């Protein structure tokens with residue numbers, strides 16, 4: 323049983339105020355540990371979920387230090403690289419979290435039968451809506467808060483990512499504790515705590531999505547340039 327929407331909205335606003343700091347007057351915004359501690363003071367572990375694409379597991383590992391056994395939602399689109407599934411299994415073995423595989427309503431074969439083969443090549447918006455956005459929305463039902471690993475340095479569309487906000491689309495609090503981190507911060511943390519990392523990250527894939535929609539990027543390119551390359555699509559719709 324989750325608390326009423328208005329109560330969650332008020333909590334998100336209070337948290338955003340408390341953790342934003344006052345950078346213009348020399349008060350920095352909260353660091354990831356402060357953010358996750360704020361969540362733990364205000365939300366039960368059972369009310370929280372961590373979204374993880376299995377590009378890395380820094381966020382699940384960080385949250386698990388304060389909320390052991392927390393649910394980690396893995397959107398299993400059926401189109402992931404084998405390295406991503408291997409990382410998912412390693413995280414399940416080595417990190418104190420409970421992995422929840424979130425499946426679309428249709429298998430890839432069923433989708434092919436209804437929409438034709440390779441929907442991702444003809445209408446990636448529809449494919450993402452059916453295999454990511456709708457399943458996530460359904461799976462977030464019953465939680466009061468979700469953590470994401472969105473970082474401001476990932477792309478121009480993510481520059482203004484707040485630490486805490488109310489997610490109107492899904493009806494719960496959304497927390498981005500690593501918003502201020504760089505890609506190097508992520509790698510440093512993973513090395514320091516021996517956290518599983520998808521091997522593709524060091525093979526030219528700083529952003530890892532579904533295999534048919536992800537290509538490696540060149541040195542100096544936008545880290546998300548390899549996602550839906552050649553199309554105008556830049557986001558799957560989970561964070562927009």
Ligand code: SF4
Pocket residue numbers: 399401441442445446447449450451453454531532534535558
């Ligand atoms: S990233 Fe590509 S394959 Fe994956 S759900 Fe979106 S369009 Fe489909």
